[in-house]
Amino acid sequence: MKIGFIGTGVMGKSIVLHLLKEHPVHIFTRTKQKAEELISHGAVWEDTPASLASECRLIFTMVGYSEDVQQVYSGENGIFNAASEGTICVDLTTSKPGLAIDLFEKGKDKGIHMIDAPVSGGDTGAKNGTLSIMTGGEEAVFEQILPVLELFGSNIVYHGEAGSGQHTKMSNQIVIGSTMMGVCEALTYAVKSGLDPEKVLASISQGAAGSWSLSHLAPRILKGDYEPGFYIHHFIKDLKIALEESKRMGLALPGLELALKSYEQAQTIGLSEKGTQALFKVYEDQM
Template sequence: MGKKKIAFIGTGVMGSSIIKHLLHASYEVIVFTRTKEKAEALIGLGAKWAKTAGLAAAEADIVLTMVGYPSDVEEVYYSEDGIFNSAREGMTFIDMTTSSPALAKRIAADAERKGISSLDAPVSGGDVGAQNGTLSIMCGGKEQTFNEVLPILQVFGKQIVYQGEAGAGQHTKMCNQIAIATNMIGVCEALAYGKEAGLDAETVLESISSGAAGSWSLSNLAPRIIKEDFEPGFFVKHFLKDMNIALVEAEQMNLPLPGLQLAKEMYNELVEEGYGEKGTQVLYKQYERA
């Protein structure tokens, strides 16, 4: 029996690299994104183009979705041209968008009624992790489904963990984003302090990135900050969306998160100033003008 056909909805910074890994692993991949031009390079590598998400799903056994916002997820799954309208019993849906845990549970329940398996499987690792095939993938849904699709996830992921029932993957991603948000403040403040103290930033990094202060952001994004490279590995506008989701969930739990609230306010200022399509490391600009 040949490899399962995969439909991939969304060919952004992360999705494009994941699709390349799947093509390299000899999977047949049908792609859809709103703007075909953004998928031309992938089509040139062997991906097949579909005019709608539903048409992409109609040709596939497994559908991976990775779009921007919960509203985009709803459109991809539930619109007239969405994947549920093309669904067949026995298919598997995997939503890799960072989205609402409640929406993940809704998709799982609707999929089960149609005889479809589903996972919420958001990722972490940014553009570097996607390019290198070393993403961390957090999975919620039925464990049997997780085990069945694990070989596919291993094509582009390294740390792939089953977290529990539907929605658990999204909740875990919220934990991830909370840690990143407050850590990014620390990274930027450390660099700003070092600059004001007259230190060489790269030499400072040599010492602190391998010590107790070490983090992914310090190792991967601080060097970009030093080079004034604020291009996105992950868009600020999407990070702000994630922080809003986490704060809504935390409010429902009666859990105050003052660090996350501060980070959200700082990033929101940057979005208002036009930095929404820059990378999360652009937070440093808050300290350049301090």
């Protein structure tokens, strides 16, 4: 199967490498230079999303923001202007549930199937092919593409109609936001009290406090490694979507609001391009 992939960033690059093991892959990203490694591995470069869509019947997109998703699909050189009837498009971007529903309906009018499928697991999950993939759309279409999703995901769940995958990802980000605050505060407390944070981590990561963030990101913090598995500026985008959706549903989620404020504080001190674990630097002046 000839597969198209748009957006070869931190996670997209690793996903494409997994896909290339089984399928020919055509790629597009805004900066061709960043895709040179994938091209050297056999990926075929396309100049626009439209040219890619004219070649492929299964297309994945993984871009930054909701407006980027909108442009990739509905812009002048977008997918919807060139994709053939029966094409399946899978948006891996975390974006607004309402946008997923809108794209589903627009695609349906053109005979194009849309699946919203945001992922979780960061750069490590993408490299290892163990991402969690949360999907919404037509179940029959999901079943059709499941073997391809299994090339880069190990926990793949169908949640329901269009937008369901994005709503599930919001739940995921709400948990991560508060959990990362807890991880950073726990390590700050450990250091301030004179403990060896490595030993503290060894104790608490295997108990009731255990979490993915504590096991995978806390060790990076202790090594001073703040490089992105997932960018802070993208996480702020996600938390804002979650808060917007929560308010729309009449929910008061103070933990989510506090997490957003904390990450916005990290952004103000120049950490936008760092990984979510760099939130720890907000606490450093207390130690």
